Amino acid sequence: MKYTANYIYTPEGFLANYLIETNEKGIITDFRPIAAGEDALFYEGILCPGFVNAHCHLELSALRGLVPEHTGMTGFAGQVVGKRKNISPAENETAIKKALEEMWESGTEAVGDICNEATTAPFKKAFPALFCYNFVEIFGMRENMADTIWEKGLALLPLFEGENQEINLTLHAPYSLSLALREKAKKYFLQSKNKVVSIHLLESKAERAIFEAKTGDFATFYQQIGIDFQGFPSSSPIEYVLFPFENAQNLLLVHNTEISEIEIDFIISHFANAFFCLCPRSNLFIHNTFPDISLFLKHKNRICLGTDSLASNHSLEMLAEIYAIQQRFPTINLHTLLTWLISNGAAALQQSHYLGHFEIGKNAGIIHIQEISHLSLTENSKAIRLV
Ligand SMILES: [Zn+2]
Incomplete structure (x- = not known):
């Protein structure tokens, strides 16, 4: 099959009068300028x-439409725990399958997926066309539970093994990491710095308050669940949570809604393999905030994007994430936004060897973005999978 369009995306820029030729398996057999009079779709x-989609929680897919918006971090967490109790295993499984299919059809080729249980594993393995980086999440503030939590995480890892599946342990967030867990992390990640670790970072103002002043929503939350909280040994959530990692560690720092420019520069200068994953529609959903993307523009090659889960988003459509950014930051051009969505995402999940660009011999998918105007997205823009 031969495909052509007004514009073909490459990481270097858009190409016109170009064609992509594939075999019946979707593998690219040619990528070159179209000849005069040549026939192509x-x-x-x-x-x-x-x-x-560098950040998702497919295991929460059954919560679509069930969680109210703008509840804040601890309000949201409470809603998720409460609402999940009423969902049957069958409903859960149907929702996960549907989410995987929708994700694929709307153009997603790879996902960084947070896992706290193994429910999603069989469905991902049954869908090997979609690459999954499974991040088995470690969290817990009870010091005496660290061993149990760590063992539970380790026991989950092999359940995700399968075709086109990558797996690593990952830390949930600074505010959910006990000192004992942090010590375990330091030992563990020393051996696996070539793998990616995904951490929720500075998603809310409450995260600063608990580190700087031991007050706010998280202090109340710890009290409610019976944790004797004495404060963290650092006033910076970044310093605290990144303490276990060597400079070469591959990091995927998710949300960053409340991060400052100085902190961004600090991370970039210390961690050569760090990516910032922004989830703008989830931030709007939970906090009614939006990341200040202008702070990251110096480090454009370090930005990628995610949807977060269907508990805090209306869909897993990645095109909607960049449309939300375009509406608030209209000076960021569509090629840059697509680079965050495509090539940077592939690099963040360490899949650039086949994803993120058209290359002969590879299958990175072919997605048609329709209903654009003057190289900008419109409210009718849609991404349709061709290959
Ligand atoms: Zn998340």
Whole structure:
């Protein structure tokens, strides 16, 4: 099959009058300028490789439409725990399967997925076209539970093994990491710095308050669940949570809604393999906030994007994430936004060897973005999978 369009995405820029040729398995057999009069399927709009959703929680898919918006971090967590109790295993499984299919059809080629249980594992293995980086999450503030928590995480790892599946332990967030867990993390990640660790970071103002002043929503929350909280040994959530990691560690820092420019520069200068994953529609949903993307523009090659879960988003459509950014930051051009969505996401999940660009011999998917206007997205823009 031969495909062409007004614009074809490459990490270096858009190409016109180009074609992508694939065999019946979708593997690219040619990528070159189109010859005069040559026959190819023409698409109005953009053709690009598949998207990367660098942050999702597929295991929460059954919560779509059940959690109210703008409840804040601890309010949201409470809602998730409460609402999940009423969901049957069958409903859960149906929702996960549906989410995987929707994700794939709307152009996603790879996902960084947070896992606290093994429910999603069989469905991901049954869908090997979609690459999954399974981040088995470690969290807990009870010092005496650290061993049990760590063992539970380790026991989950092998359950995710399968075709096109990558797996690593990961830390949930600074405010959910006990000192004992942090010590365990330091030992463990020393041996696995070539793998990616995904951490929720500075998603809310409450995260600063608990570190700086031992007050706020998290202090109340710890009290409610019976944790004797004495304060963290650092006033910076970044310093605290990144303490276990060597400079070479591959990091995926998620949300960053409340991060400062100085902190961004600090992370970039200390961690050469750190990516910032922004989840703008989830931030709007939970906190009614939006990341200040202008702070990150110096480090454009370090930005990737995610949806977060269907508990805090209306869909897992990645194109909607960049449309939300375009509406608030109209000076960021569509090529840059697509680079965050495609090539940077592939790099953040260490899949650049086949994803993120069109290359002969590879299958990175072919996605058609339709209904664009003057190289900008419109409210009718849609991403359709061709390959
Ligand atoms: Zn998340």
